[in-house]
Amino acid sequence: MTLFHNNPDALLDVLIIGGGPAGMSAALVLGRARRSVLVIDEALPRHRVTKESHGFLTRDGVSPSELRRVAREQIAAYPTVSFVQTAAVEASGEDGNFNVTTTEGKVYRGRKLLFAAGMKDLPMEIDGLKEVYGSSAFVCPYCDGWEMQDRALAIIAGGEFALHLTKTVSGWSSDLALFTNGFSDWEEGVKESIEQRGIPVYESPIRRIESTRGKVRSIVLEDGTEVERTGIFFAPRLAPGTDLPKAMGCETEENGSMIVDEFKKSNIPGIYGAGDGASRMYQVAASVAAGSIAAAMMNSELLESEWQERG
Template identity: 65%
Template sequence: MSTDSAVFASVTDVIIIGGGPAGMSAALVLGRARRSVLVIDEALPRHRVTRESHGFLTRDGVAPAELRKAAREQIAAYPGVAFIEDSAVEAEGVDGDFRVTTAGGTIYRSRKLLFAAGMKDLPMDLEGLEDVYGKSAYVCPYCDGWEMQDRPIAVIAGKHTLHLTRTVAGWTDDVAVFMNGTDLPEEDRAQIQSRGIPIYEKPIARIESEKGETSAIVLSDGTKIARTAVFFAPRLAPGSELPAQFGCAVMESGAMIVDETGRSNVPGVFGAGDGASQKYQVAAAVAAGSAAGAGINFELLDLDWERKAEEAAIL
């Protein structure tokens, strides 16, 4: 750790790394519990590429930027919560005494630590996919299937191809699976074909579109299949490498392994949001952040309760 870094001397109750739906939900719970909270947010939420966010009760169809703005305005009512726009680059310490260093060179201290940095999309190696991502190409049918209903939809094979195809089929009868050079278990292939869903084996050359609206999938042999929507399994990586470096147990995807209240295997370290689950929905992230906020507060209450007993005994 750099010795010339500025040290933020006061110790907050909680540092939250990540200011997306999970992080802000936890901050709201903790702010209402009269905790001092610092949210370190680099302001690059994964869902910024989409036009609307769906499936969150009372906010269905809201633009991600509008959702963030409303959340920040409401959290501002609780003076114990502060936000800084920066990136956390290092974290160390033990339960009750954590230190987080930011890219700006400042070291912040806290009693508890919550990672809510989520996941990040890796570069898309399919020509044309980035042009339609968040406009007519999506990863979550529950989030965007309604808007794509009854369209000719392309499912691009990846992890859990059968599951994604079955799910997408709930919104349209016109589904086609594009293997893009990948393999598919014979049992899964038989299930898909038995429903009359075509499977295209050849690699995809490109996705054609205009102003973000998909028009066709072009295969390597020049075959063009008309499609106006795409669902695919994204290539993801953890939004922060710090949990793994800290010794937190992680899944194969790199997401943290936590219990129902967000506790990791490292005492005092919590996780919430899609960086600590396999669910990629705003509503799920908000719920996880709320649970983690309550879990953190319970641990702090327990510590404060014991401290007050010790102080009373001395008096």
């Protein structure tokens, strides 16, 4: 084992791209397994817009920054784990010897590579949505539905996802209105099935969202209609935190997230993916679990090759 602190040119056991819940969970497990680890983290986690993170056992309601602070404090107990705050911009190599280059042109080497770079929000096209995002407009009912329960809620989504999101949010409020923002190409019967349940469907494009200090007041449509609402759940437009896995030949879903197996392995030997960037379950608990699984599997592969070398 070579310590990164002592020799920055060393071949480390694991390089982790991304230091959100998934990457830090992997770093913790690997640190406890006495592995040399470098976490390269731009430090722009997706949930930074929200004040409280919910649903992670023992940490319900904690702020994302506090979650991060405690994680970093606990990982600091393991001296073989280091962090650098920067972006990974290039990656190459193969199982046993990967290279990752950062924005500054610094190259780090690792035997295994874990991508835990999450997903990022693409710029919001609806005027006024950015101002309420994380305060009274959210994307995940499991994360923020409790706080929004029984409010007059707007669902902003089109296509197949509109029905799914409306059905899901109906568990938290019966006062719902669906805004498709211009989408009207429904499969037969879908729109009617929503309306039959007393949920109005507005297809006109949204002109803007009116709000006061982060609190939604109404949705104004291009056709002049204004609908009072006090909260929003919407379908975000997302892209992967990094395109490096794809550039290295990893298989990806249509939305760019990595395809990994139950052990978080990609199709490329030595490259793993964990968290939002390799899943459709966008939750802290799921990301932490994925990071932990990936760490155990990478450590297991490293132990196996070390075992063979000793024989």
